[in-house]
Amino acid sequence: MSLLDELNLRDNRLEGQIPPNICKCKSLTYLGVSKNNLTGAIPVELFRLSALSSGLDLSQNHLVGPIPQEIGKLESLTDLDLSQNDLVSSLNLSFHNFYGEVHMKGIFKNASAIELDANSRLCGGIPEPRFTLLQWFFL
Missing domain, CATH: 3.80.10.10 (Ribonuclease Inhibitor)
Known part of the structure; x- marks a missing residue:
């Protein structure tokens, strides 16, 4: 001990x-x-x-x-x-009661490296990607 x-x-x-x-x-x-x-x-x-x-x-x-x-x-x-x-990182902070602004620096810059599902009181962060019809065609 x-x-x-x-x-x-x-x-x-x-x-x-x-x-x-x-x-x-x-x-x-x-x-x-x-x-x-x-x-x-x-x-x-x-x-x-x-x-x-x-x-x-x-x-x-x-x-x-x-x-x-x-x-x-x-x-x-x-x-x-x-x-x-x-360090290689991914961050899953889903299903908590976090609130406030999500920064757009560090790991938060990479939308594929972080999960924030079910934290309805968060704001800011990376906007959802918006694709034009032409971009969808080439995905």
């Missing part, structure tokens, strides 16, 4: 991959490893940290590959920052 609640290793010149045995820190509520030189994929073991609720900050590293689907297991996570990496 681990008594470690928060681990902030930001800006420490860490190199290599995130170790899969991080999942042994069962009571971890916050993990911050931004501004390092971490490489490789995000290990799925990271998402076994069910107490992780205050935040997960993996930003500003050199992480690659897809964002693991297991991220959905972190049901109580309030803050997530995966920015400034080389």
Whole structure:
């Protein structure tokens, strides 16, 4: 059993991959490893940290590959920052009660990379594509 609640290793010149045995820190509520030189994929073991609720900050590293689907297991996570990496992403935020404007930057620029179905209180974002009859002919 681990008594470690928060681990902030930001800006420490860490190199290599995130170790899969991080999942042994069962009571971890916050993990911050931004501004390092971490490489490789995000290990799925990271998402076994069910107490992780205050935040997960993996930003500003050199992480690659897809964002693991297991991220959905972190049901109580309030803050997530995966920015400034080389991750391949798609985002499904369907069937929530989100409200406000959807920005047209980052992943939100690519309509095929995000799903926002059944969030009737959202506005803005990418307009639906409009095709002329001639464009339809050549699709």
